[in-house]
Amino acid sequence: MEARPTPAIRKPRGRVEIDIQKCKGCELCTDACKKETLVLSDAINIKGYHYVIVNNDACNACLDCALVCPDAVITVYKLQKSKKVNITPPDIKEQLRAAATPKTVPV
Numbered sequence: 001m002e003a004r005p006t007p008a009i010r011k012p013r014g015r016v017e018i019d020i021q022k023c024k025g026c027e028l029c030t031d032a033c034k035k036e037t038l039v040l041s042d043a044i045n046i047k048g049y050h051y052v053i054v055n056n057d058a059c060n061a062c063l064d065c066a067l068v069c070p071d072a073v074i075t076v077y078k079l080q081k082s083k084k085v086n087i088t089p090p091d092i093k094e095q096l097r098a099a100a101t102p103k104t105v106p107v
């Protein structure tokens, strides 16, 4: 009996979009990406920072870059059969804003 070919294991594929004009080039995302798909550009944005650019071919939609970005400028999509699904937590900006807001202490 002929052995059936093993089906190829489908790896999740991702697509990252970066709001480059809001990036401050801190490189937290480049350190967080295990696939090494993010690099700092030689060009600068309107704020004068080198911004991050992405090679989406290796992205597996793990979300690490979006979760570590302090300015929430990264959006991650999971690609599913010709459509892309936003998997970035929708409340990430609110969480960051709340964490950055100084707490008032009653006197």
Ligand code: SF4
Residues within 6 Å of the ligand: 014, 016, 032, 033, 034, 035, 036, 037, 038, 054, 058, 059, 060, 061, 062, 063, 064, 065, 066, 076
């Ligand atoms: S989603 Fe994951 S693999 Fe894709 S760029 Fe971000 S950290 Fe890298």
Ligand code: SF4
Residues within 6 Å of the ligand: 018, 022, 023, 024, 025, 026, 027, 028, 029, 030, 051, 052, 068, 069, 070, 071, 072, 073, 074
């Ligand atoms: S973590 Fe955010 S602000 Fe920092 S370099 Fe990456 S995209 Fe830019």
